[in-house]
Amino acid sequence: MNENRMSVSAFFQKYTMVIALVVVVIFFAIATGGGSLKPGSINNLISQNGYVFVLASGMLLCILTGGNIDLSVGSVVCFSAAVGCVLMDKGVNMWIVVLVMLAIGLLIGIFQGFWIAKIRVPAFIATLSGMYAFRGLSNVVLGGYRVDISNEKFLFLFGGGRDCYIPDIIRQWMGSEGKPNLTCLAVGIILTLVYILMTVRKIHVQKKFNIHQSVLGQCVTTGAISVVILFITWQIASFRGIPTVLIWIGLILGIYQYITTKTAIGRHLYAVGGNEKATALSGVKTRNVYWFAYASIGLMAGLAGILTAARAKGIDPTYGEGYEMDAIASCFIGGASAYGGIGKVSGMIIGAVLMGVINQGMNMVGVDSNFQKVVKGLVLLAAVIFDVMSKRQKR
Amino acid sequence: MAKILLEMKNITKTFPGVKALDNVNLQVEEGEIHALVGENGAGKSTLMNVLSGIYPHGTYEGDIIYNGQVCKFSNIKDSEKLGIVIIHQELALVPEMTIGENMYLGNERGHKYAIDWNTTFAEADKYLKMVNLEESSKVQVKTIGTGKQQLVEIAKALAKQAKLLILDEPTSSLNEEDSRALLDLMLGFKKQGMTMIIISHKLNEVAYVADKITVIRDGTTIETIDNRGPEPVSEERIIKGMVGREMTNRFPKREGVKIGDVMMEVEHWTVHHPLYPERKVVDDVSINVRKGEVVGIYGLMGAGRTELAMSIFGQSYGVNFSGKLKIDGKEVKMKKSEADAIRHKIAYVTEDRKGNGLILSQSIKVNTSLANLNSLAKLGVIDQDKEYAVAEEYRDKLKTKTPTVEQLVGNLSGGNQQKVLLAKWMFAEPDIMLLDEPTRGIDVGAKYEIYCIINDLAAQGKSVVMISSELPEVLGMSDRIYIMNEGKIIGEMKAQDATQENIMALILQSGRGA
Numbered sequence: 001m002n003e004n005r006m007s008v009s010a011f012f013q014k015y016t017m018v019i020a021l022v023v024v025v026i027f028f029a030i031a032t033g034g035g036s037l038k039p040g041s042i043n044n045l046i047s048q049n050g051y052v053f054v055l056a057s058g059m060l061l062c063i064l065t066g067g068n069i070d071l072s073v074g075s076v077v078c079f080s081a082a083v084g085c086v087l088m089d090k091g092v093n094m095w096i097v098v099l100v101m102l103a104i105g106l107l108i109g110i111f112q113g114f115w116i117a118k119i120r121v122p123a124f125i126a127t128l129s130g131m132y133a134f135r136g137l138s139n140v141v142l143g144g145y146r147v148d149i150s151n152e153k154f155l156f157l158f159g160g161g162r163d164c165y166i167p168d169i170i171r172q173w174m175g176s177e178g179k180p181n182l183t184c185l186a187v188g189i190i191l192t193l194v195y196i197l198m199t200v201r202k203i204h205v206q207k208k209f210n211i212h213q214s215v216l217g218q219c220v221t222t223g224a225i226s227v228v229i230l231f232i233t234w235q236i237a238s239f240r241g242i243p244t245v246l247i248w249i250g251l252i253l254g255i256y257q258y259i260t261t262k263t264a265i266g267r268h269l270y271a272v273g274g275n276e277k278a279t280a281l282s283g284v285k286t287r288n289v290y291w292f293a294y295a296s297i298g299l300m301a302g303l304a305g306i307l308t309a310a311r312a313k314g315i316d317p318t319y320g321e322g323y324e325m326d327a328i329a330s331c332f333i334g335g336a337s338a339y340g341g342i343g344k345v346s347g348m349i350i351g352a353v354l355m356g357v358i359n360q361g362m363n364m365v366g367v368d369s370n371f372q373k374v375v376k377g378l379v380l381l382a383a384v385i386f387d388v389m390s391k392r393q394k395r
Numbered sequence: 396m397a398k399i400l401l402e403m404k405n406i407t408k409t410f411p412g413v414k415a416l417d418n419v420n421l422q423v424e425e426g427e428i429h430a431l432v433g434e435n436g437a438g439k440s441t442l443m444n445v446l447s448g449i450y451p452h453g454t455y456e457g458d459i460i461y462n463g464q465v466c467k468f469s470n471i472k473d474s475e476k477l478g479i480v481i482i483h484q485e486l487a488l489v490p491e492m493t494i495g496e497n498m499y500l501g502n503e504r505g506h507k508y509a510i511d512w513n514t515t516f517a518e519a520d521k522y523l524k525m526v527n528l529e530e531s532s533k534v535q536v537k538t539i540g541t542g543k544q545q546l547v548e549i550a551k552a553l554a555k556q557a558k559l560l561i562l563d564e565p566t567s568s569l570n571e572e573d574s575r576a577l578l579d580l581m582l583g584f585k586k587q588g589m590t591m592i593i594i595s596h597k598l599n600e601v602a603y604v605a606d607k608i609t610v611i612r613d614g615t616t617i618e619t620i621d622n623r624g625p626e627p628v629s630e631e632r633i634i635k636g637m638v639g640r641e642m643t644n645r646f647p648k649r650e651g652v653k654i655g656d657v658m659m660e661v662e663h664w665t666v667h668h669p670l671y672p673e674r675k676v677v678d679d680v681s682i683n684v685r686k687g688e689v690v691g692i693y694g695l696m697g698a699g700r701t702e703l704a705m706s707i708f709g710q711s712y713g714v715n716f717s718g719k720l721k722i723d724g725k726e727v728k729m730k731k732s733e734a735d736a737i738r739h740k741i742a743y744v745t746e747d748r749k750g751n752g753l754i755l756s757q758s759i760k761v762n763t764s765l766a767n768l769n770s771l772a773k774l775g776v777i778d779q780d781k782e783y784a785v786a787e788e789y790r791d792k793l794k795t796k797t798p799t800v801e802q803l804v805g806n807l808s809g810g811n812q813q814k815v816l817l818a819k820w821m822f823a824e825p826d827i828m829l830l831d832e833p834t835r836g837i838d839v840g841a842k843y844e845i846y847c848i849i850n851d852l853a854a855q856g857k858s859v860v861m862i863s864s865e866l867p868e869v870l871g872m873s874d875r876i877y878i879m880n881e882g883k884i885i886g887e888m889k890a891q892d893a894t895q896e897n898i899m900a901l902i903l904q905s906g907r908g909a
Contacts, residue, residue: 007749073696209783226771264772271765274754281711281743281751283734341756 016386017335020137024354028361036361039239042232047159047311049356050245051077051304053349055327056334057235058297060348062262062333064269065293066276066340072130073327074111077320079134080104080218080305084288085147085315094154102302109298110291117290131324139317147312156190158310159245166242173367180234188233188299192226246308250301264293273340329376330355333383356378400425400590401446401559406457409439409451415441417605417614424558428581428591428607430622432598434637434838439594440484443561447481448474463560472820478558483550484567488536495519495532498551521551526580540697542573560584561592565838566600570695571899578604596836598634599863600884602627610636612816635840638769646871647843654874655686657724658858659741659827665717666699666706672714676702678882680718684858689849691873691890692862693898699882700862703745704829708743709736710777722827737766742825744816746832746862748809752816755805759797759815760786762804766823789818793848803883810841817848831862846872853909866895 012019028036035041055073062068084101088094111291113132115121156164170182199222206213236242260266268289273280280286304323309315333350336343358379362372401423408416416438422430431439435895445448446459456767459466461477468474471481480828488497504518505511519532528546530539536547545565552560558708562581565573574597581591581604595601601608607627608620617636622628634645666677677699682692695701707720710731720727722739729735736743745751753762763786764771771782786800793814797807804815815832821830833849834842847870852859869876876893878886878901885905888898 176828205780209780212845262777263775264777265766265769265775267761267768267777270757270761271754274756275750277751278745278754279765281708281733281745283732283737284765285732285734337756341754 017333017347017354017383019351021354021357022209024357028357032364035072035364037065039235041360043239043243045181045356045360046246046249047243048351049393050159050249050311051323052326052330052356053249054252054300054304054307056330056341056352057252057326057345058300058341060256060336060345061093061293061296061346062123063271063292063336063342064273064343066273067338070126070127070294070297071324072127072134072322074320075131075134076298076301077305077308077323078106078138078315078317079121079141080139080302080307081315081319082141084305085149085309086141088149088151089147089333090156094151098306101306102270102299103263105302106295106299109295109301112298113291115295117287118350142315146314146316155277155310155313158306159243164244165240166244170315180237183326185233188229188237188328191194192229196222196226216394248303248307251281255344255350258347265289268345269293270341326355329380333380338384359395365370397424397426400462402457402460403446404460406442406445406455408455409532413793415614419611419614420427420607421616423590423592425590426585426588427606428585428593428604429595430608431592431611432608432633432637433611434840437611437815439565439611443481443563443594446474447479447561451695461760462719478556480552480555480557480562481561482552482563482565484564486544486548488544488547490537491535493533493535493883494523494530494547497547498522498554501693502555506557518554520552525553526550529835541568542570545569545577554743556830559590559592563594564596566595566597570697572695582705587739594876597836601633602630608633612637626902627888636816638839645843647847649853653856654688655856657683658686658722659719661707662719662721663717664703664706666702666713669714676713676882677706680884681883682877684860686856686858687852687853688874689859689861689872691869691876692860692879693869693876694879695864695902698879700879701831704743704862705833708741708829709733726855737823739822740826741829742820742823742827744820744831744833745833748812748816753804753812755803757804759790759795759800759804760804762815763789763818763822766819781793785873789822794844810837813837813841813845825857827858829860832864833861834868866898870895878902
């Protein structure tokens with residue numbers, strides 16, 4: 001069956017960013033003498049980039065609606081964190097604070113979404129004004145100074161410092177101590193098995209409906225991803241176990257993967273980005289689709305505020321600057337179309353990891369931080385150039 | 396024997412995997428109008444792209460001999476220098492710019508860094524006069540209609556000192572009247588010695604205007620028909636060459652369909668223009684359609700047909716509505732919502748399938764389910780296996796040619812895209828289907844298949860309203876015909892009483908009366 005076989009060039013086109021990621025990982029592994037693949041490094045990679053995954057998930061939905069972006073998330077992260085830290089400082093119950101922080105993000109998202117969806121203010125401008133306004137408000141709330149968090153439970157749950165790891169329940173139950181973290185290993189293995197089972201079911205369904213897709217290709221992909229999951233599991237298990245922030249990342253990525261692939265609202269996001277007029281004439285309330293996207297990224301900004309404050313054990317009026325750019329870059333590097341309608345959560349994850357690996361690798365090698373920005377910029381440009389070029393060839 | 400101006404010899408052009416042109420030969424005499432006809436995908440446009448240098452020398456085999464010289468164009472500028480100018484099917488005008496600015500775009504008068512606007516507009520006006528366009532060149536292009544925009548394109552080509560003018564589907568977006576004017580303009584140019592190549596699907600126009608007709612099928616030249624005799628070549632004769640067989644009946648018969656009760660009634664329906672609310676776009680229109688009936692609405696472009704259909708479909712066009720809409724005898728108070736219309740079992744299949752109908756970047760499956768996604772979803776979660784099965788079912792039913800329903804709609808031919816669009820609205824399970832130009836820009840074979848689908852819909856008891864600006868189609872397919880002009884219904888005829896002549900006469904009369 002010739003159709004089922006992909007040509008070499010098509011393969012490279014489809015998996016460019018994966019290949020790029022592998023190349024970059026290998027490059028830094030060599031440059032750091034294997035240091036970048038050490039358990040501690042992988043653990044740091046996850047903890048440091050938690051906010052990127054969360055924000056990029058929300059950003060992806062906005063970009064899907066037609067290349068619209070949200071510039072305000074960095075400021076909203078800071079604002080939500082600032083209010084939360086001040087409240088906690090005053091001794092308000094931690095759970096109430098968490099809800100307040102999420103509510104702040106969601107309300108800001110709904111507020112900005114209202115102007116974008118209903119009044120049709122261009123998203124770029126509506127969120128640019130949000131970027132200024134909430135940065136200013138953060139400063140006002142904090143009075144210009146840093147506010148610290150001392151609530152240990154908050155820090156533990158949202159993955160801040162040293163001890164924010166899921167305790168090794170299995171070893172506690174067995175009454176033993178040491179490494180590797182058995183709970184972490186168990187979770188990793190269960191996840192891998194579930195993933196493999198899902199692929200098997202998918203292939204089975206494809207057979208049933210006579211969908212022609214290369215079974216071998218899917219098996220290879222699943223195998224490769226399983227190996228990566230198991231490798232990461234082993235590495236973090238032999239460090240301190242599952243960082244609590246990973247739970248949040250996993251939860252959000254799972255939810256957004258589900259929204260984009262399985263739900264009607266997800267389908268509407270792609271449809272609006274692909275052809276808004278046709279979507280409206282199909283009876284879809286397109287303005288509500290925009291509103292949903294902006295409300296969702298607002299909520300994510302609130303959550304990212306929690307994660308940021310927990311990681312930094314406090315908040316400073318400058319925190320969150322440039323976060324919006326990290327999120328946007330992850331989506332575009334991950335193959336989202338700047339015109340909307342195209343983009344996947346899986347691609348966005350690749351984009352975010354690629355940026356994270358480059359960041360961390362350059363830090364370990366000791367590249368000057370100004371040059372780091374140059375490199376990040378070039379990577380983004382290269383990714384988009386490649387995307388545009390490969391589309392042109394098709395015509 | 397006149398001099399041969401252009402000869403294309405043994406042109407072969409391969410794209411990765413496909414031979415788009417295979418040893419094509421074309422001879423064009425000086426001062427003639429030469430028509431290229433063929434089904435979609437036959438290779439007409441590819442051939443013209445080779446000629447104009449869009450596909451540069453070296454990417455194809457064979458020779459282009461123009462004015463006795465072998466030409467090796469590496470881009471459009473090269474061919475334009477020799478006076479070969481192509482006017483593409485999609486108008487390439489910038490709506491926000493004036494006519495004059497558009498005409499000299501890339502061909503600016505005066506100095507590169509100091510455009511001479513006086514010369515620009517003066518010369519532009521001169522060419523506008525040549526194409527009989529009574530507009531100032533300082534008018535913005537977006538304010539004039541499509542018919543006039545097409546004339547601007549021609550004036551733009553003339554301004555490039557065209558000697559060989561290539562028109563790709565010049566009348567595809569024009570109404571009958573504007574089309575006729577354009578064709579007469581071409582005949583006028585011919586008298587002045589201009590050579591032209593016209594690509595068209597509209598065979599009656601080809602027969603009217605062309606001296607010679609070259610038929611292309613599957614990337615090869617089939618034949619060249621001489622059309623200089625006293626009688627124009629018959630359309631059947633041309634179609635025979637295009638499809639490789641005789642098409643005895645262009646419209647399938649609808650047999651044994653019982654026409655039932657009135658399904659939808661529109662009474663005194665008036666709609667105003669969204670930007671100029673004082674203007675009535677649809678003016679006091681009353682129509683009805685019965686179960687199992689196909690009602691044709693014929694009218695020239697701008698008669699308000701699309702606006703009528705869209706305003707019935709959830710008021711998706713216009714402002715300040717008045718009038719009554721009755722479905723199954725009951726008056727329906729419809730809100731300004733497409734979703735509401737779909738709930739009332741109305742479907743509107745747009746004339747603009749790429750712009751308003753389909754999501755080209757998505758698969759056939761996604762497009763098919765979009766208008767009725769809720770029926771496949773539980774609590775907002777889509778049952779994707781069911782969705783796939785539905786898409787497959789309609790692919791089977793409508794005989795859409797595609798390897799899988801996961802194929803992107805943007806990769807399909809026009810005819811197959813139209814089928815996906817119909818599938819989408821059939822899946823929405825409407826009782827009333829408003830089909831707006833259902834066969835625009837698709838080839839003869841695909842048209843026949845679409846007609847069969849329409850007949851099936853009627854046989855299932857659906858009410859079909861078919862809007863079309865192709866008179867033969869309206870006459871061949873409808874049970875009853877409404878004729879629309881300037882927002883009003885000016886006549887209603889039974890299919891057996893209607894002829895091309897009495898419909899056109901009606902339109903001319905009403906135009907004079909107004």
